[in-house]
Amino acid sequence: MYVAVKGGERAIENAHKLLAEKRRGNPDIPEIKTDQIREQLTLSVSRVMAEGSLYDPDLASLAIKQARGDLIEAVFLMRAYRTTLPRFGYSLPIDTGTMQISRRISATYKDLPGGQVLGPTFDYTHRLLDFTLTANGEEPLEAESSSEGVDNTMPRVLDDLLNHEGLIQQEERVSDESHEPVGDLTRQPLEFPADRDIRLQNLSRGDEGFILSLGYSTQRGYARNHAFVGEIRYGSVDVEIAPEELDFPIHLGEIDITECENVNQFKGSKTAPPQFTRGYGLTFGQNERKAIAMALVDRALRDKEMGEEVTSPAQDEEFVLSHSDNIEATGFVEHIKLPHYVDFQSELELVRKMRREQAEQHPQRAAE
Amino acid sequence: MAEAALTADQALRKQRMESLARSSKQELEPFWKEHGQDLPYSYLREPEIGLVMVRGRAGGTGQRFNLGEMTVTRCSVRLSDGTVGHGYVKGRDKRHAELAALFDARFVQDDSTAGFLDILNNRRKAERDNQSAKAAATKVDFYTMVRGED
Amino acid sequence: MDLGPLTAPLSGLENPAFASNRIFRDVLEALSRPGTVVPAPENLETPGKLNRAATGFLLALADMETPVWLSPDIRDIQTEKHLKFHTGCPVVDQCGQAVFAVADARTSNFDFLNSLAVGNPEMPHQSATLLIMIDGFTGPAALTLTGPGIHSKAVLAPDPIPDALIQWAQANQRLFPCGVDLIFAATSSLAALPRTTRIEV
Numbered sequence: 001m002y003v004a005v006k007g008g009e010r011a012i013e014n015a016h017k018l019l020a021e022k023r024r025g026n027p028d029i030p031e032i033k034t035d036q037i038r039e040q041l042t043l044s045v046s047r048v049m050a051e052g053s054l055y056d057p058d059l060a061s062l063a064i065k066q067a068r069g070d071l072i073e074a075v076f077l078m079r080a081y082r083t084t085l086p087r088f089g090y091s092l093p094i095d096t097g098t099m100q101i102s103r104r105i106s107a108t109y110k111d112l113p114g115g116q117v118l119g120p121t122f123d124y125t126h127r128l129l130d131f132t133l134t135a136n137g138e139e140p141l142e143a144e145s146s147s148e149g150v151d152n153t154m155p156r157v158l159d160d161l162l163n164h165e166g167l168i169q170q171e172e173r174v175s176d177e178s179h180e181p182v183g184d185l186t187r188q189p190l191e192f193p194a195d196r197d198i199r200l201q202n203l204s205r206g207d208e209g210f211i212l213s214l215g216y217s218t219q220r221g222y223a224r225n226h227a228f229v230g231e232i233r234y235g236s237v238d239v240e241i242a243p244e245e246l247d248f249p250i251h252l253g254e255i256d257i258t259e260c261e262n263v264n265q266f267k268g269s270k271t272a273p274p275q276f277t278r279g280y281g282l283t284f285g286q287n288e289r290k291a292i293a294m295a296l297v298d299r300a301l302r303d304k305e306m307g308e309e310v311t312s313p314a315q316d317e318e319f320v321l322s323h324s325d326n327i328e329a330t331g332f333v334e335h336i337k338l339p340h341y342v343d344f345q346s347e348l349e350l351v352r353k354m355r356r357e358q359a360e361q362h363p364q365r366a367a368e
Numbered sequence: 369m370a371e372a373a374l375t376a377d378q379a380l381r382k383q384r385m386e387s388l389a390r391s392s393k394q395e396l397e398p399f400w401k402e403h404g405q406d407l408p409y410s411y412l413r414e415p416e417i418g419l420v421m422v423r424g425r426a427g428g429t430g431q432r433f434n435l436g437e438m439t440v441t442r443c444s445v446r447l448s449d450g451t452v453g454h455g456y457v458k459g460r461d462k463r464h465a466e467l468a469a470l471f472d473a474r475f476v477q478d479d480s481t482a483g484f485l486d487i488l489n490n491r492r493k494a495e496r497d498n499q500s501a502k503a504a505a506t507k508v509d510f511y512t513m514v515r516g517e518d
Numbered sequence: 519m520d521l522g523p524l525t526a527p528l529s530g531l532e533n534p535a536f537a538s539n540r541i542f543r544d545v546l547e548a549l550s551r552p553g554t555v556v557p558a559p560e561n562l563e564t565p566g567k568l569n570r571a572a573t574g575f576l577l578a579l580a581d582m583e584t585p586v587w588l589s590p591d592i593r594d595i596q597t598e599k600h601l602k603f604h605t606g607c608p609v610v611d612q613c614g615q616a617v618f619a620v621a622d623a624r625t626s627n628f629d630f631l632n633s634l635a636v637g638n639p640e641m642p643h644q645s646a647t648l649l650i651m652i653d654g655f656t657g658p659a660a661l662t663l664t665g666p667g668i669h670s671k672a673v674l675a676p677d678p679i680p681d682a683l684i685q686w687a688q689a690n691q692r693l694f695p696c697g698v699d700l701i702f703a704a705t706s707s708l709a710a711l712p713r714t715t716r717i718e719v
Contacts, residue, residue, distance in 0.1 A: 053437060086416070087418060087420075088419065088442060092423065117507050171427035184421065185434070186421070200435075245454060245527065248378045252420065252456055413529075413530055
């Protein structure tokens with residue numbers, strides 16, 4: 001039961017003023033600008049865009065600043081903002097095969113056409129704190145350039161390389177012009193069983209920590225999936241839409257995305273032959289950890305399709321999809337701190353009453 | 369893709385709209401001063417910020433799914449002779465969308481005004497090449513260590 | 519180019535955010551106080567056979583998720599393109615799929631009325647809103663209205679008012695909580711008969 005309680009207005013107003021002061025911190029230190037966040041905390045911006053399910057680096061930077069760096073609060077701000085805007089339409093499916101590549105690696109083939117392009121990665125760093133960043137600040141550094149660029153037409157590992165032996169599960173191709181509906185969580189509530197389109201949308205906007213832990217659980221044996229990263233790509237892709245008033249699709253701009261394709265060994269089942277199966281991860285911005293974990297969980301959730309027995313949390317779509325959204329989760333978890341005075345009074349009454357009744361029925365125990 | 373079916377006019381218009389979308393307000397404004405400064409026009413659809421749901425494909429090539437939204441600004445204008453122009457740009461810059469729509473119409477009126485797009489296209493290409501060359505410098509050159517007797 | 523002179527799009531609402539808010543507020547007023555006549559937007563370009571009140575209503579309230587059905591006598595390419603261009607709404611062939619259905623009191627055939635969505639007891643909001651275009655509210659026969667939002671009784675005289683429509687509207691009222699909400703769109707004004715309003719001739 002919820003009862004409106006009045007009287008806290010002044011306290012709330014002052015709490016918000018205090019919050020603003022704390023957000024600003026020591027005024028002797030220069031204020032952080034949103035473009036500094038956009039340019040220098042890029043991976044936070046990526047995460048807020050991915051989980052906010054809204055691609056706009058400037059807005060994400062503002063959200064991070066306003067939220068004092070609390071990324072889930074920033075995601076909340078993004079989700080709230082998007083509800084104020086009209087929807088113009090759906091894009092044509094992006095083609096990650098034509099990505100302008102910043103990074104592309106494969107764990108399954110060493111020498112592959114296009115090569116292993118490491119790009120801007122923390123891999124192979126020593127994870128030692130670099131105190132010169134504190135002492136001297138960042139020194140502007142121009143990265144090395146090669147005389148030739150990356151070949152952006154490089155093949156896809158799963159489709160173009162593994163597929164020629166027919167050893168990998170096929171993805172069902174649907175035409176760009178198809179009128180078959182595509183599930184959309186921002187329009188219809190989540191229902192079970194959920195098709196793969198809904199699952200992928202849910203995972204892509206799901207909480208990184210939650211997806212990471214679930215992905216980890218599948219590797220430790222809670223779903224018996226041994227995965228390899230077939231290919232990771234990070235870079236920018238073009239987005240196109242086909243507006244009502246024009247007879248052709250037009251370019252909107254490019255967005256940065258991270259894509260991960262996993263391959264899993266599969267012994268076969270009643271319905272499928274032994275082959276490699278696939279898990280897919282795709283997120284806004286540069287977010288490799290999330291993309292890999294998403295691909296692990298996507299594969300685990302394909303259990304029904306593969307005729308596998310459901311034994312683990314990561315395979316249980318109701319468990320996974322219902323708990324992946326950090327805005328829903330934080331709303332429900334945190335709401336218990338809000339006034340429940342009347343609820344609690346009635347609980348108090350109830351416990352007192354039960355004790356009285358017990359005392360009447362068992363006077364000896366009460367006396368002890 | 370339906371692109372194969374485009375007429376030459378449509379293909380050219382699509383290409384030019386893309387160049388406009390890839391540019392910025394700051395880049396376009398001086399060219400508008402040069403090519404359309406005092407042209408009267410009205411809005412068919414005022415500059416408006418909205419969302420486009422970006423779609424991906426499972427496995428990169430399979431079933432379509434909704435990845436997430438992006439902010440987009442659009443505008444449609446009508447020049448005084450009735451020529452209509454449409455602008456769609458990523459982000460939330462209303463003037464950018466308006467300039468894109470104005471140029472889209474202006475190019476129909478006078479094809480020769482589109483020459484400046486080469487400058488923008490070359491800039492974009494230089495930026496992309498620069499990024500790509502830096503990524504290429506991180507490509508691994510595997511070599512095998514030779515061991516044993518010589 | 520792709521848009522010939524016959525189907526060249528017209529302008530939409532000026533200052534769309536404020537204008538559509540204004541229209542929404544007026545429609546809300548009309549629905550909350552059945553029989554009240556509210557103004558339609560001035561200076562609005564109207565496509566095909568749509569009048570100003572109907573155009574303003576649709577530009578303000580239709581969007582990608584509200585299928586619109588136009589009675590065949592008022593449906594043409596220009597109207598369809600105009601609505602799609604400004605609101606993104608789908609224009610559907612089956613009136614049963616419509617969230618907004620539009621017809622003209624003078625020219626439309628009213629056989630479609632019983633095919634409109636009326637919702638169901640669990641989801642009574644999944645029903646259509648019907649716009650009937652009329653000339654004005656100074657007709658010869660006045661309807662007497664009673665029900666929620668009306669102090670004792672109200673009078674409304676849509677001109678013209680087909681008999682088929684009145685009979686249907688009276689039956690519609692008995693479906694409550696299901697049923698269709700009816701809007702009369704005159705050229706420069708608008709009034710509403712929500713499903714809760716009892717109508718006597």
